[in-house]
Amino acid sequence: MWSEIELAYRFLEGELIGITGSNGKTTTTTLVHHILSTAGYHTVLAGNVGTPLISCVDQMNAETVSVVELSSFQLEWIEKFRPDIGVFLNLTPDHLDRHKTMEAYAAAKARIFEKQTELDAAVLNADDAPTVALAPKKPQTFWFSRKRRILQGACLRGEDVIVAHDGKEEFVMRCAEIPLPGAHNLENVLAAVTAARLAEVDSATIRKAVKSFSGVEHRLELAAEIRGVRYYNDSKATNVDATLKALDAFPGRILVILGGKDKGSDFTVLRKPLREKAILALLIGAAADKIEQQIEGSVAIERAGTVERAVEIASHAARAGDVVLLAPACASFDQFENFEHRGRVFKALVGGLERGSGAT
Ligand code: ADP
Numbered sequence: 001m002w003s004e005i006e007l008a009y010r011f012l013e014g015e016l017i018g019i020t021g022s023n024g025k026t027t028t029t030t031l032v033h034h035i036l037s038t039a040g041y042h043t044v045l046a047g048n049v050g051t052p053l054i055s056c057v058d059q060m061n062a063e064t065v066s067v068v069e070l071s072s073f074q075l076e077w078i079e080k081f082r083p084d085i086g087v088f089l090n091l092t093p094d095h096l097d098r099h100k101t102m103e104a105y106a107a108a109k110a111r112i113f114e115k116q117t118e119l120d121a122a123v124l125n126a127d128d129a130p131t132v133a134l135a136p137k138k139p140q141t142f143w144f145s146r147k148r149r150i151l152q153g154a155c156l157r158g159e160d161v162i163v164a165h166d167g168k169e170e171f172v173m174r175c176a177e178i179p180l181p182g183a184h185n186l187e188n189v190l191a192a193v194t195a196a197r198l199a200e201v202d203s204a205t206i207r208k209a210v211k212s213f214s215g216v217e218h219r220l221e222l223a224a225e226i227r228g229v230r231y232y233n234d235s236k237a238t239n240v241d242a243t244l245k246a247l248d249a250f251p252g253r254i255l256v257i258l259g260g261k262d263k264g265s266d267f268t269v270l271r272k273p274l275r276e277k278a279i280l281a282l283l284i285g286a287a288a289d290k291i292e293q294q295i296e297g298s299v300a301i302e303r304a305g306t307v308e309r310a311v312e313i314a315s316h317a318a319r320a321g322d323v324v325l326l327a328p329a330c331a332s333f334d335q336f337e338n339f340e341h342r343g344r345v346f347k348a349l350v351g352g353l354e355r356g357s358g359a360t
Contacts, residue, residue, distance in 0.1 A: 008057055010080070170203055172206055
């Protein structure tokens with residue numbers, strides 16, 4: 001049995017950049033594609049991001065660079081699939097309802113490097129110990145880090161993003177020029193910079209492209225600012241780690257909407273950031289009981305039930321400077337068709353508040 005990416009690989013022409021990890025795949029894949037497009041490459045954006053790779057193969061030629069988001073489900077069933085550049089962003093618990101153990105989940109994802117040879121490049125997150133442990137032997141290895149200096153890959157030098165090759169450093173851009181919020185997005189940018197540089201895009205073009213990247217819908221997307229309260233749609237925060245990253249992206253006074261369909265997650269890890277950053281947790285969906293038990297005592301809790309009610313309560317409770325954040329740490333299927341549907345409902349509700357407030 002093959003997954004669809006294996007079949008597509010048999011027909012693929014040109015180069016292949018594959019990107020996997022627990023979180024940040026879509027953002028990073030879309031950003032790499034945006035950088036390559038800005039550089040004038042003939043490039044295809046496909047895979048788990050939405051468009052099956054197989055549907056793109058007849059648009060490819062020897063010059064094409066395909067940028068493909070890869071899920072653990074897709075990587076579980078490959079055989080010869082071999083990216084020229086394989087990127088591994090991070091590894092945190094997810095999909096344990098399907099893979100059962102972290103080992104099985106990690107092993108599925110690590111298959112991205114399995115068929116790579118000395119001619120290929122592996123790009124990994126040096127700050128994430130579970131990812132470092134998966135570093136492959138055969139391909140050339142490149143790293144990205146926001147915490148330490150890197151000899152091959154991308155990292156920070158003071159407030160600058162730089163790329164290093166054989167210890168030679170090259171300025172790419174200032175961190176302040178990155179338009180996406182949060183330290184996790186800085187990691188995504190560093191990963192994308194490394195991959196784009198390996199694909200031979202020059203630093204000035206990378207800088208121009210990153211500066212003009214508007215992010216991806218439902219990923220810490222600013223839905224509206226109403227009377228000084230900012231409403232963020234992070235419906236794609238379908239696991240606990242993504243919610244941790246979302247909470248981390250703001251200084252404090254967050255009213256966070258949590259809940260949905262549980263994927264076997266441990267919500268107790270939210271206790272500390274909730275205590276430090278949040279002023280109210282609004283619980284929705286099927287996982288509300290479990291979440292309430294696991295976060296009780298760390299923050300004020302309201303059992304809102306639905307996202308409609310949660311937005312209503314939040315709009316009354318929030319004052320200027322606060323952040324209302326939909327970052328549910330759960331899948332959406334108990335109350336919505338998918339996370340996009342959940343995000344659209346949230347944005348429509350916020351749009352209603354905006355019209356009601358007379359703000360434009
Ligand atoms: P994926 O495709 O892996 O699900 P996305 O780019 O769609 O990743 O982002 C999913 C969620 O994870 C969003 O809530 C987003 O804010 C958060 N996120 C994005 N990048 C990272 C990262 N590098 N580490 C942790 N969380 C991230």
